[in-house]
Amino acid sequence: MTLKIKDFKHYKKVYADSVKNPEKFWAKQAKTFNWRKPWKKVLENDFRTPAVKWFVGGKLNITENCLDRHLKTQGDETALIWEPNDPSRPFVTYTYKELYQAVCQAANMLKSKGIKKGDRVCFYMPMVPELTIGVLACARIGAIHSVVFAGFSASALADRIKDATCKMVICSDFNARGSKNIPVKKVVDEALKKKCDSIETVIVHQNTGEKVPMKKNRDVYWHKAIEGQSKSCRATQMDAEDPLFVLYTSGSTGKPKGVVHTCGGYMVYTAFSFQNVFQYEKGDVYWCTADIGWITGHSYIIYGPLLSGATTVMSEGVPTYPDAGRFWHICEKHKVNQFYTAPTAIRALMALGDHWPSHYDLSHLKVLGTVGEPINEEAWNWYKDKIGKNTLPIVDTWWQTETGGIMISGLGDLSPQKATFAGYPLPGIQPCLVNAQGKEIKGNGKEGLLCIKFPWPSMIRTTYGDHERCRQVYFSAFDNMYFTGDGARRDKKGMYRIIGRVDDVINVSGHRMGTAEVENAVNEHDNVVESAVVGYPHDIKGQGIFAYIIPNKKVTNEAAFVKEIRAVVTKEIGPIAKPDQIRIVSALPKTRSGKIMRRILRKIASGDTKNLGDTSTLLNPEVVKELLKKK
Numbered sequence: 116m117t118l119k120i121k122d123f124k125h126y127k128k129v130y131a132d133s134v135k136n137p138e139k140f141w142a143k144q145a146k147t148f149n150w151r152k153p154w155k156k157v158l159e160n161d162f163r164t165p166a167v168k169w170f171v172g173g174k175l176n177i178t179e180n181c182l183d184r185h186l187k188t189q190g191d192e193t194a195l196i197w198e199p200n201d202p203s204r205p206f207v208t209y210t211y212k213e214l215y216q217a218v219c220q221a222a223n224m225l226k227s228k229g230i231k232k233g234d235r236v237c238f239y240m241p242m243v244p245e246l247t248i249g250v251l252a253c254a255r256i257g258a259i260h261s262v263v264f265a266g267f268s269a270s271a272l273a274d275r276i277k278d279a280t281c282k283m284v285i286c287s288d289f290n291a292r293g294s295k296n297i298p299v300k301k302v303v304d305e306a307l308k309k310k311c312d313s314i315e316t317v318i319v320h321q322n323t324g325e326k327v328p329m330k331k332n333r334d335v336y337w338h339k340a341i342e343g344q345s346k347s348c349r350a351t352q353m354d355a356e357d358p359l360f361v362l363y364t365s366g367s368t369g370k371p372k373g374v375v376h377t378c379g380g381y382m383v384y385t386a387f388s389f390q391n392v393f394q395y396e397k398g399d400v401y402w403c404t405a406d407i408g409w410i411t412g413h414s415y416i417i418y419g420p421l422l423s424g425a426t427t428v429m430s431e432g433v434p435t436y437p438d439a440g441r442f443w444h445i446c447e448k449h450k451v452n453q454f455y456t457a458p459t460a461i462r463a464l465m466a467l468g469d470h471w472p473s474h475y476d477l478s479h480l481k482v483l484g485t486v487g488e489p490i491n492e493e494a495w496n497w498y499k500d501k502i503g504k505n506t507l508p509i510v511d512t513w514w515q516t517e518t519g520g521i522m523i524s525g526l527g528d529l530s531p532q533k534a535t536f537a538g539y540p541l542p543g544i545q546p547c548l549v550n551a552q553g554k555e556i557k558g559n560g561k562e563g564l565l566c567i568k569f570p571w572p573s574m575i576r577t578t579y580g581d582h583e584r585c586r587q588v589y590f591s592a593f594d595n596m597y598f599t600g601d602g603a604r605r606d607k608k609g610m611y612r613i614i615g616r617v618d619d620v621i622n623v624s625g626h627r628m629g630t631a632e633v634e635n636a637v638n639e640h641d642n643v644v645e646s647a648v649v650g651y652p653h654d655i656k657g658q659g660i661f662a663y664i665i666p667n668k669k670v671t672n673e674a675a676f677v678k679e680i681r682a683v684v685t686k687e688i689g690p691i692a693k694p695d696q697i698r699i700v701s702a703l704p705k706t707r708s709g710k711i712m713r714r715i716l717r718k719i720a721s722g723d724t725k726n727l728g729d730t731s732t733l734l735n736p737e738v739v740k741e742l743l744k745k746k
């Protein structure tokens with residue numbers, strides 16, 4: 116285990132030491148893992164290019180640390196509990212030994228299909244154990260996993276497959292979500308019709324067991340492909356800086372980019388942050404409700420917990436199926452000790468009534484966590500009161516796909532608590548606030564753009580296939596700093612509160628969406644000349660999507676048009692990107708240089724029409740009147 120912080124005083128000391136000598140601090144943490152060969156140098160720090168390397172020359176395999184090293188000491192203890200969508204079906208458990216064997220078997224299956232170190236394997240699957248097993252099987256043989264959230268459309272899936280030139284897709288037949296069975300293999304088939312020439316094999320896991328068409332010489336069932344494969348598989352030796360996975364995320368411009376994380380630093384940081392943020396103790400049962408299609412699932416369902424020898428719960432279903440008590444039922448059933456979810460889920464459950472959690476025994480809970488978006492005070496209080504019985508700590512964990520692990524957060528019950536504040540940085544993390552000119556804003560009680568001014572082990576290394584994009588997006592805004600895209604406030608005591616994105620990224624139910632991406636999808640409709648998409652406050656989702664659309668021809672049936680726009684966005688990206696509000700307009704407010712003035716559109720979308728600010732610099736100020744009239 117890595118260093119375990121004991122109390123707040125201890126945190127302060129560890130933090131100060133970690134900042135004074137980061138290399139010493141991280142080397143000490145890294146030494147608690149199994150390395151095939153030790154590193155020669157802890158850090159190569161080129162934050163500008165960027166070309167950051169951690170544990171240079173070190174050799175390891177992350178799965179030996181997730182699985183093999185626990186076999187002797189806790190081989191028969193539970194590694195994974197899988198809770199199916201349908202509560203009347205039995206849950207499934209894997210001990211560390213069973214998980215090890217399943218991963219080895221799957222790794223041999225991948226090898227038998229020609230997958231080698233460095234090949235990319237795409238996963239498009241619901242939350243089933245085979246997803247965790249498959250991901251670890253890739254890591255075992257050095258293949259790079261690229262998990263795509265199974266709610267994305269065929270087009271979005273095809274884009275990701277092509278960008279990473281994946282050799283294989285692993286999918287399920289169907290996704291059982293609530294009362295619905297959603298086709299999965301069908302989406303893969305559609306995606307593969309879109310020139311995904313690199314794909315050689317599709318492995319289909321039977322989830323619901325309903326029949327799906329199988330293409331000869333390409334598609335094979337998981338259970339068939341795994342038949343007869345050995346349950347042991349020597350792990351491939353990886354360099355600390357070899358890529359472990361690619362995960363696509365949205366930004367303010369262009370198509371989603373593949374964030375690349377590497378083996379050594381990611382391993383050290385996810386384990387360290389998991390153990391400290393959740394104050395994990397041996398024997399604890401930990402449940403993160405995220406989907407493995409997002410970074411939270413990678414770092415804190417799979418890697419962080421398994422590296423720590425924890426029992427990690429994975430659930431297939433949705434929070435409201437069969438009823439709004441499902442989360443709390445699962446907590447009671449598996450005696451969950453640490454529970455980690457998103458503010459959007461808390462708000463949705465809060466709206467359904469206080470009585471739901473009151474029916475269940477939540478006495479095993481020790482730490483409650485939230486992630487993905489700012490948590491509003493009402494939801495924080497409800498979580499604290501109704502789930503935490505006013506005694507449990509809430510860790511509001513701020514981080515990003517690019518940071519790989521939790522950056523700013525309370526540590527269990529050790530840290531001071533303040534509603535809506537993420538709190539203090541983890542050891543080794545050096546956040547700062549800067550103004551628009553990139554000058555650091557020192558001192559407390561200040562607000563600014565959130566940057567990180569020193570490398571940390573699990574930071575993004577590159578964007579797949581396009582390193583310059585990585586530099587431009589994250590490392591060029593301010594000199595020698597990583598720019599997060601978020602605004603933040605530091606209170607008088609130095610605690611951070613995340614205000615939200617300051618770029619053209621919106622956060623819908625904790626899902627990151629680029630406005631440009633949604634606009635491109637909207638513009639695919641034949642009757643759209645131009646569109647502008649902005650976020651607006653939404654009671655449950657945090658932010659909703661508001662689309663202003665200029666049609667080509669007059670829209671005679673507005674309801675039908677709105678339906679078509681939603682359908683086109685669902686087709687291009689997926690249902691999560693569907694606009695909540697659509698307004699047909701004749702023009703968009705533009706500056707003289709032709710840029711859309713989004714500030715005005717955001718204000719109108721949020722109903723804040725009194726204070727639109729200076730509109731005199733607009734090329735077409737009359738359009739503002741039209742937009743206001745429509746409200």
Ligand code: PRX
Pocket residue numbers: 364409410411485486487488489490511512513514515516517537599600601613614615616622625626627
């Ligand atoms: O705006 C921040 C918000 O989510 C963004 C990162 O999104 P993604 O890469 O999808 O990762 C989400 C899960 C780690 C951030 O730039 N965000 C994340 N956590 C918080 C948050 N905003 C406020 N408070 C948080 N705890």
